[in-house]
Amino acid sequence: MLAISNLQRRFGGLLAVNDITLGIGAGELVSVIGPNGAGKTTLFNLVSGIDRPDAGRVVFEGADITGMAAQRLAEIGLARTFQHGRVFANLSVMDNVLIGGHVRLRAARPRVPGLGALAELLLAVIRPSAVRGEEAALRDEVRDIVAMFGDRLLPRLDHPAHSLSYANRRRVEIARALALRPKLLLLDEPTAGMNETETTEIQEIVASLKARGQTILLIEHKLGMVMRLSDRVLVMDGGRAIAEGKPQEVRNNPAVIEAYLGHQSTGQEAA
Amino acid sequence: MGTFIDYTVNGLVVGNIYALLAVGLALIFGVANLINFAHGSLYTVGAYIGWVCITQLHTPFWVTVPAVLIGSGGLGVAIERLALRPLHGTSRIAPLLATIGLSLVLDQVVQLVFTPNPRALPSPLPDWRFQVGGGSIGTLDLLILGVGIGSAALLFVFLRFTKLGWAVRATAQDIDAAKQMGVDTDRVNSTVFAIASALGGLSGMMVGMYYNSIDPGMSFDATLKGVVAQIIGGMGNVPGAIAGSLLLGLIESYGIALFGTSYRNLFAFVLLIGILILRPNGLFSAAKETPPEPMTGSFVARGKPIRIPMPGMVGIVAVAALLPLVAGDYVLQTGTNALLYGLLALSLTLVAGTVGMVSLGHAGLLAIGAYASSLLAIELHIPVIAAIGLAGLVTAVLGTALVFPAFRMRGHYVSIATLAIGQIVALVILNWNSLTRGPIGISGIPPLTIAGVPLYDAPQTYWFVLAVVTGLALLQARILSSHLGRTWRALRDDDVAARSHGVDVDRYKALAFAFGGFGAGIGGAVTAHLYSYINHETFNAQISVLALTIAILGGLGNISGALLGSALLVGLPEVFRGLAEYRMLIYGVVLLLLIRVRPQGLLGTV
Ligand SMILES: Nc1ncnc2c1ncn2[C@@H]1O[C@H](COP(=O)(O)OP(=O)(O)O)[C@@H](O)[C@H]1O
Numbered sequence: 006m007l008a009i010s011n012l013q014r015r016f017g018g019l020l021a022v023n024d025i026t027l028g029i030g031a032g033e034l035v036s037v038i039g040p041n042g043a044g045k046t047t048l049f050n051l052v053s054g055i056d057r058p059d060a061g062r063v064v065f066e067g068a069d070i071t072g073m074a075a076q077r078l079a080e081i082g083l084a085r086t087f088q089h090g091r092v093f094a095n096l097s098v099m100d101n102v103l104i105g106g107h108v109r110l111r112a113a114r115p116r117v118p119g120l121g122a123l124a125e126l127l128l129a130v131i132r133p134s135a136v137r138g139e140e141a142a143l144r145d146e147v148r149d150i151v152a153m154f155g156d157r158l159l160p161r162l163d164h165p166a167h168s169l170s171y172a173n174r175r176r177v178e179i180a181r182a183l184a185l186r187p188k189l190l191l192l193d194e195p196t197a198g199m200n201e202t203e204t205t206e207i208q209e210i211v212a213s214l215k216a217r218g219q220t221i222l223l224i225e226h227k228l229g230m231v232m233r234l235s236d237r238v239l240v241m242d243g244g245r246a247i248a249e250g251k252p253q254e255v256r257n258n259p260a261v262i263e264a265y266l267g268h269q270s271t272g273q274e275a276a
Numbered sequence: 277m278g279t280f281i282d283y284t285v286n287g288l289v290v291g292n293i294y295a296l297l298a299v300g301l302a303l304i305f306g307v308a309n310l311i312n313f314a315h316g317s318l319y320t321v322g323a324y325i326g327w328v329c330i331t332q333l334h335t336p337f338w339v340t341v342p343a344v345l346i347g348s349g350g351l352g353v354a355i356e357r358l359a360l361r362p363l364h365g366t367s368r369i370a371p372l373l374a375t376i377g378l379s380l381v382l383d384q385v386v387q388l389v390f391t392p393n394p395r396a397l398p399s400p401l402p403d404w405r406f407q408v409g410g411g412s413i414g415t416l417d418l419l420i421l422g423v424g425i426g427s428a429a430l431l432f433v434f435l436r437f438t439k440l441g442w443a444v445r446a447t448a449q450d451i452d453a454a455k456q457m458g459v460d461t462d463r464v465n466s467t468v469f470a471i472a473s474a475l476g477g478l479s480g481m482m483v484g485m486y487y488n489s490i491d492p493g494m495s496f497d498a499t500l501k502g503v504v505a506q507i508i509g510g511m512g513n514v515p516g517a518i519a520g521s522l523l524l525g526l527i528e529s530y531g532i533a534l535f536g537t538s539y540r541n542l543f544a545f546v547l548l549i550g551i552l553i554l555r556p557n558g559l560f561s562a563a564k565e566t567p568p569e570p571m572t573g574s575f576v577a578r579g580k581p582i583r584i585p586m587p588g589m590v591g592i593v594a595v596a597a598l599l600p601l602v603a604g605d606y607v608l609q610t611g612t613n614a615l616l617y618g619l620l621a622l623s624l625t626l627v628a629g630t631v632g633m634v635s636l637g638h639a640g641l642l643a644i645g646a647y648a649s650s651l652l653a654i655e656l657h658i659p660v661i662a663a664i665g666l667a668g669l670v671t672a673v674l675g676t677a678l679v680f681p682a683f684r685m686r687g688h689y690v691s692i693a694t695l696a697i698g699q700i701v702a703l704v705i706l707n708w709n710s711l712t713r714g715p716i717g718i719s720g721i722p723p724l725t726i727a728g729v730p731l732y733d734a735p736q737t738y739w740f741v742l743a744v745v746t747g748l749a750l751l752q753a754r755i756l757s758s759h760l761g762r763t764w765r766a767l768r769d770d771d772v773a774a775r776s777h778g779v780d781v782d783r784y785k786a787l788a789f790a791f792g793g794f795g796a797g798i799g800g801a802v803t804a805h806l807y808s809y810i811n812h813e814t815f816n817a818q819i820s821v822l823a824l825t826i827a828i829l830g831g832l833g834n835i836s837g838a839l840l841g842s843a844l845l846v847g848l849p850e851v852f853r854g855l856a857e858y859r860m861l862i863y864g865v866v867l868l869l870l871i872r873v874r875p876q877g878l879l880g881t882v
């Protein structure tokens with residue numbers, strides 16, 4: 006489904022992503038792990054159109070999407086969450102997740118070439134029944150998505166996102182990404198800042214998504230979760246891929262152990 | 277050849293004056309990440325301290341210069357300490373707005389103390405001129421060049437070789453890291469404001485001597501020129517600011533030689549927009565991309581908006597509609613005026629509040645609408661009502677196209693770009709004689725007419741404007757409650773996240789400007805037909821600032837807030853007529869208090 010080849014990104018003298026090649030098949034869950042600063046987030050940024058690679062190619066479902074704008078990637082079914090959380094702070098939980106469904110709106114956002122924007126403005130004013138129906142259906146769907154998180158978010162649907170706890174904001178991000186009905190879901194450290202119970206909850210949710218056939222690319226520090234969920238694992242360090250394979254193979258790879266021991270602080274966190 | 281040298285000397289002298297301003301702006305931007313819109317006011321204050329010393333106290337020059345430096349530097353320190361430091365950790369836009377408020381207050385105080393009339397500021401230096409290859413150079417030219425070079429050298433030594441200078445550089449590079457290394461960033465801020473303000477004040481005094489004239493209105497231009505020079509050189513880049521200033525001075529000087537004085541500022545602003553689009557990090561930076569804005573802190577202040585229930589709204593509109601039954605013509609004219617400002621504030625609260633592009637050139641949209649409608653009615657004999665509607669459309673299209681280059685910009689860059697675009701609109705109007713009649717303006721604009729009946733009396737005019745405002749406010753409210761409104765607010769809160777979810781940022785900003793431009797254009801058009809005379813100064817930058825104050829007072833993005841804000845800020849000072857003289861002072865104080873006490877505005881941001 007996704008084929009990354011020889012991807013490279015340079016920041017000044019630093020090669021943040023250095024010659025990374027990775028393929029993901031439909032329905033697979035592939036994890037990217039590595040110490041802080043390894044280049045994982047940068048890799049996500051390159052794939053999701055937030056940043057452009059200096060070299061290399063990204064192919065998604067047979068189409069070359071290298072350097073394509075983020076909003077077009079969203080249109081063709083790529084959704085992501087952000088490591089540090091990027092919720093819409095002044096929007097309610099409901100509105101945040103509704104934005105996730107933006108690309109799927111057809112009645113409210115007619116694809117009229119040239120005059121689409123103007124039509125959108127008029128439809129926002131007139132709001133014919135098709136538009137209202139579509140919005141109502143999306144709202145129902147948002148409730149279903151949010152219900153995956155149990156009672157964490159449901160009672161807070163009308164609260165502004167800035168009033169939520171850190172963990173809840175991360176949940177909103179995941180819900181928002183799911184509302185896009187992505188073909189490929191990119192999760193950047195979804196459990197960062199969560200305690201053990203909360204981590205387990207997220208792990209369950211990711212597992213159930215995988216069981217539904219959702220293709221997922223996951224960045225995660227908590228190795229227990231990575232080992233349990235992943236079909237394959239890519240290990241990065243200093244921008245390079247130092248190992249790739251099944252969780253068990255990677256775990257026992259001396260280069261991986263070395264990389265984690267070399268970075269004491271993150272090594273402990275990961276253990 | 278001789279004139280070429282004269283123009284070059286003039287360009288370098290003016291460039292040095294800009295440099296003294298731009299260096300201060302660059303230092304402040306470096307450590308505080310802030311564009312100081314009060315900088316020009318310190319320049320004016322410096323000029324007036326110089327005037328008091330030279331013409332009233334008759335101090336010798338070696339006393340005058342330190343007095344100017346200490347006076348304006350001290351004021352700068354006070355501003356930083358009292359008005360800006362308390363805003364640390366608030367919304368990103370707060371300090372910028374505070375400096376706008378400060379500039380309004382300082383300018384008006386100067387005007388109240390020294391009257392608005394220009395004053396002569398004679399140079400105390402002997403009036404020698406030296407011949408240089410056919411051109412000539414005077415003592416004052418030499419002084420300004422010397423002060424420019426001397427200050428640059430001193431600043432270099434300070435930044436390079438002193439402990440405090442090192443702290444300033446460390447803070448500019450990374451404030452968090454500097455704090456961790458034990459740098460007292462408050463002290464750094466004070467120092468930087470002291471130096472910047474002292475140099476700004478000195479610049480003001482020397483400009484006064486150079487043109488032998490000072491007036492309280494000189495601030496605005498000074499701020500703009502300093503900002504342009506700084507952006508040419510790269511925001512926060514001190515040597516770049518000097519180079520940018522000299523370049524700007526020379527370009528202006530040669531430009532005037534070739535095209536004439538009325539084009540002077542046009543060069544500056546077109547250059548500014550060009551640089552912002554092509555090289556947002558300035559001419560001398562390698563990277564093309566804008567540095568990422570700090571992600572901490574929300575753009576607008578957070579708070580729960582106060583919602584007025586439907587019956588309340590209907591009641592307020594009904595009371596407003598019944599006002600002509602009890603009120604006299606004067607009150608109704610004031611009401612009409614407040615409603616017209618309300619129209620502008622509705623447009624601005626959409627663009628600045630809902631979409632997050634804090635426009636400082638919104639009066640430019642009024643001007644486009646006003647000229648479009650007037651010319652359509654006069655030249656093409658289109659009925660006034662139709663001309664007003666068409667003017668709204670023209671403004672929507674033209675306004676969106678003009679601001680389009682700013683869509684990719686963020687935070688403060690947007691404010692500067694829109695400010696420049698507003699100025700460009702006024703300058704094009706001034707210079708496009710064949711279409712706009714240039715400086716003469718347009719007179720004999722036909723009055724508001726509906727179905728052939730002119731609306732001459734105050735109640736009819738009031739009702740008409742009330743109906744227009746109510747209609748547009750309802751439209752805007754309806755859009756805000758739709759998915760489109762949600763999308764606008766999402767891209768304001770986080771454009772990266774919005775793009776990642778398929779929101780085409782350019783398209784939605786364009787839609788907001790189109791709708792906002794339509795409303796503002798209609799506002800300008802109606803104003804033109806009420807005034808019957810307009811010129812390039814009718815819709816000036818003060819109106820843009822007032823509109824922003826209104827929108828903030830009501831609560832950014834808040835529709836009822838915008839209307840309440842204009843009733844309070846435009847209506848009340850008229851009712852207490854004695855206050856008219858202090859109007860800008862009131863606006864400035866309101867802005868400062870709001871940012872400090874209730875940053876979310878009276879009715880809350882939406
Ligand atoms: N926009 C940027 N500019 C400069 N350097 C960056 C930028 N983004 C990331 N880096 C650098 O690239 C390296 C990889 O960062 P990142 O991808 O965030 O690592 P990870 O997600 O694996 O912790 C780090 O050294 C980081 O400092």
Ligand SMILES: [Mg+2]
Pocket residue numbers: 045046047088
């Ligand atoms: Mg990361």
